[in-house]
Amino acid sequence: MSFIIRRLVFYLVAAWVALTANFFIPRAMPGNAVQDIMSKFPNLQPSAYKALEAMLGVGHPGSIWHQYWSYLDDVFHFNFGTDVTEYPAKVSTLLFETIPWTLTLVGSATIIAFVLGTGLGIAAGWRHGGWLDRVLPGLMFFQAIPYFFLALILLEVLAISVHIFPLGQGYAGGLIPGWHWAFIGSAIYHSLLPAFTIVITSVAGWMLQMRNVMITTIGEDYVLAGQAKGLPNHRVVFTYAARNALLPQLQGFGLALGFVVSGAIVMEIVFSYPGIGLLLLNAVTSNDFPLMQAIFLVITFTVLLANLIVDLVIVFADPRARAREVAR
Amino acid sequence: MTITLPVSADPAALTEPPKDAGRWRRLPTKAKAGTVLLGVFILAAIIGPLVTPYDPSYQNPSPDLSLKAPSASHLLGTTQSGQDVLSQLLVGIRLTLELAVIVGAVATALSVIVGVSAAFLGGFWDDVLSLASNVFLVIPALPLLILLLGYLPQKGQTATIIVLSVLGWPWGARVIRAQTLAIRNRDFIAASRETGEGTWRIITYEIIPNEISLIAASFVNTVLYAIGASVALAFIGLADLNSWSLGTMLYWAQSQQALQLGAWWWFAPPGLAVALIGTALVLLNTGMDELGNPRLRDASSVAKIGGHRLHPADPTPVLQATVPQATTRGALAGFLHSFSRSSLQRAPLQGAPRRRAPRRGGER
Numbered sequence: 001m002s003f004i005i006r007r008l009v010f011y012l013v014a015a016w017v018a019l020t021a022n023f024f025i026p027r028a029m030p031g032n033a034v035q036d037i038m039s040k041f042p043n044l045q046p047s048a049y050k051a052l053e054a055m056l057g058v059g060h061p062g063s064i065w066h067q068y069w070s071y072l073d074d075v076f077h078f079n080f081g082t083d084v085t086e087y088p089a090k091v092s093t094l095l096f097e098t099i100p101w102t103l104t105l106v107g108s109a110t111i112i113a114f115v116l117g118t119g120l121g122i123a124a125g126w127r128h129g130g131w132l133d134r135v136l137p138g139l140m141f142f143q144a145i146p147y148f149f150l151a152l153i154l155l156e157v158l159a160i161s162v163h164i165f166p167l168g169q170g171y172a173g174g175l176i177p178g179w180h181w182a183f184i185g186s187a188i189y190h191s192l193l194p195a196f197t198i199v200i201t202s203v204a205g206w207m208l209q210m211r212n213v214m215i216t217t218i219g220e221d222y223v224l225a226g227q228a229k230g231l232p233n234h235r236v237v238f239t240y241a242a243r244n245a246l247l248p249q250l251q252g253f254g255l256a257l258g259f260v261v262s263g264a265i266v267m268e269i270v271f272s273y274p275g276i277g278l279l280l281l282n283a284v285t286s287n288d289f290p291l292m293q294a295i296f297l298v299i300t301f302t303v304l305l306a307n308l309i310v311d312l313v314i315v316f317a318d319p320r321a322r323a324r325e326v327a328r
Numbered sequence: 329m330t331i332t333l334p335v336s337a338d339p340a341a342l343t344e345p346p347k348d349a350g351r352w353r354r355l356p357t358k359a360k361a362g363t364v365l366l367g368v369f370i371l372a373a374i375i376g377p378l379v380t381p382y383d384p385s386y387q388n389p390s391p392d393l394s395l396k397a398p399s400a401s402h403l404l405g406t407t408q409s410g411q412d413v414l415s416q417l418l419v420g421i422r423l424t425l426e427l428a429v430i431v432g433a434v435a436t437a438l439s440v441i442v443g444v445s446a447a448f449l450g451g452f453w454d455d456v457l458s459l460a461s462n463v464f465l466v467i468p469a470l471p472l473l474i475l476l477l478g479y480l481p482q483k484g485q486t487a488t489i490i491v492l493s494v495l496g497w498p499w500g501a502r503v504i505r506a507q508t509l510a511i512r513n514r515d516f517i518a519a520s521r522e523t524g525e526g527t528w529r530i531i532t533y534e535i536i537p538n539e540i541s542l543i544a545a546s547f548v549n550t551v552l553y554a555i556g557a558s559v560a561l562a563f564i565g566l567a568d569l570n571s572w573s574l575g576t577m578l579y580w581a582q583s584q585q586a587l588q589l590g591a592w593w594w595f596a597p598p599g600l601a602v603a604l605i606g607t608a609l610v611l612l613n614t615g616m617d618e619l620g621n622p623r624l625r626d627a628s629s630v631a632k633i634g635g636h637r638l639h640p641a642d643p644t645p646v647l648q649a650t651v652p653q654a655t656t657r658g659a660l661a662g663f664l665h666s667f668s669r670s671s672l673q674r675a676p677l678q679g680a681p682r683r684r685a686p687r688r689g690g691e692r
Contacts, residue, residue, distance in 0.1 A: 014463045029479035144606025149599035262470030266560045296471040
């Protein structure tokens with residue numbers, strides 16, 4: 001259990017760092033955010049100035065510790081304040097509207113890419129020097145493409161030149177979101193191209209990493225021993241080599257996740273996908289600082305949570321992670 | 329980059345001529361391809377802005393030149409406001425590479441400082457510095473970058489460089505710390521400590537020269553990160569939108585609906601440039617990995633001996649001698665021969681190779 005507890009403490013520290021950074025960035029940065037917002041929205045009443053100051057913590061009511069505590073309290077209750085652009089709307093409502101879209105899209109696409117890339121990596125590593133191994137440099141090109149650029153290309157080819165896929169949005173116009181098949185089908189249809197983008201760009205990274213670990217693992221004595229025992233090839237590949245090679249892959253999953261999420265939120269902009277990326281773009285273009293801060297926190301916490309889940313999987317999959325605890 | 333070798337280094341390394349002609353040939357193919365590709369872009373960045381056919385910002389008022397497809401006078405076409413895409417691209421490559429190299433240098437220097445000092449200070453400070461780099465690795469970078477840049481009043485090149493450098497060091501720091509910890513316990517460090525060398529001298533003359541390949545790899549990674557992040561940030565609009573970088577080109581193409589207008593020549597060149605620079609860096613990095621770990625090399629270094637694929641790191645194979653006599657005999661002669669005394673000497677050689685020796689008709 002102590003492995004899990006140590007990881008848990010680590011993620012709590014990471015969450016606290018993110019929270020604290022989020023608190024101090026507006027206070028440490030030069031410039032006047034409130035002034036910026038007021039000049040962008042001439043229809044805001046002068047009385048809003050005080051409210052904005054309080055929200056962004058610029059006017060410094062009370063001591064810094066007092067502000068900090070009330071800020072933590074607010075975050076804990078999902079109280080991210082009122083949105084500036086869509087004025088009476090609360091930031092948390094906007095977030096709850098967009099999070100499911102991004103979470104479903106990025107989550108399922110990442111899992112598909114991970115499974116696919118790991119499988120291909122196993123094949124490329126086992127048949128080292130085979131054809132799969134030789135197309136790898138070509139795949140690296142896709143790894144280096146920015147997500148949003150691939151999205152542009154795919155849209156140009158598959159939605160504008162050939163009308164196979166829709167031009168963007170999360171679902172066909174005129175449909176009312178809800179749990180009925182017309183809407184779900186349309187949502188899946190609209191998410192195919194964005195998901196495809198994520199899979200294409202991230203699969204090469206998983207594949208390369210898995211291949212490299214596979215090749216190192218195949219050189220180990222226990223793999224040779226497995227072969228010497230005359231075990232069938234698939235058993236040596238999967239239960240001897242791949243199972244051990246998978247652990248570094250899982251550990252890398254957590255770190256790569258932040259990268260994938262970052263790429264995906266920019267990609268959403270190209271597809272006008274109604275997720276958190278588009279919300280972030282709107283926040284940036286309109287200097288909507290409370291929304292930007294809330295999005296940062298939400299994305300960070302989601303990534304931390306995903307990392308924790310991966311750690312649980314590692315404990316489940318790796319006897320050494322469990323054995324270490326017994327030894328202590 | 330010249331590295332002054334310490335006196336304690338292997339004397340053979342000092343007598344070796346510094347320019348080895350065969351060194352380039354022995355590089356893995358991936359490293360070669362990466363170097364060439366990157367060289368093209370560096371060349372474009374150096375001489376590109378000097379040879380731009382037009383001023384990248386000049387808006388040609390002639391309506392014929394709005395959104396013109398590539399032609400002889402405008403090799404990559406024009407934008408909606410009549411600007412020359414090729415000129416923008418050449419200037420943009422310079423600006424993007426410049427930013428990436430500066431960020432790479434600053435962030436790598438930071439990661440060396442953090443990594444080496446964490447390994448050397450040990451104890452409490454090691455815990456703090458490792459924790460810090462792990463925390464910043466796990467927090468997704470782009471939203472934090474957006475937040476930092478969003479609050480900055482002017483979002484120019486310098487601001488982007490500072491913000492990217494501040495967040496670019498944790499990966500390198502982690503790797504360098506691990507390597508420093510491993511090197512620190514080697515005998516030659518103990519020896520130089522015995523001879524009375526100070527900590528600083530050990531770090532700068534013994535440790536860092538031994539980590540050059542790792543530092544180079546972390547530099548390449550950081551440049552890759554800087555290009556990706558700066559282009560993404562500019563694409564969102566968090567950059568000086570009056571300057572021409574690959575990211576701002578994409579921003580204008582997207583915000584002025586280049587895709588919907590069918591102007592592929594507007595958004596494809598900057599995006600392809602980013603992708604190709606990225607590919608070059610990935611190839612370079614993989615090539616450097618392969619240089620250090622020959623096992624990872626691809627098929628080009630695999631030799632085919634006796635029908636078996638052999639990798640450079642495989643043990644020396646023990647294989648059947650070519651053309652065993654038995655295969656040159658007919659089936660009946662072979663059967664008869666197997667009773668003779670001389671067949672005993674050949675018998676072990678014929679022992680079960682997994683693959684049958686290829687039959688060569690001419691030898692029959």
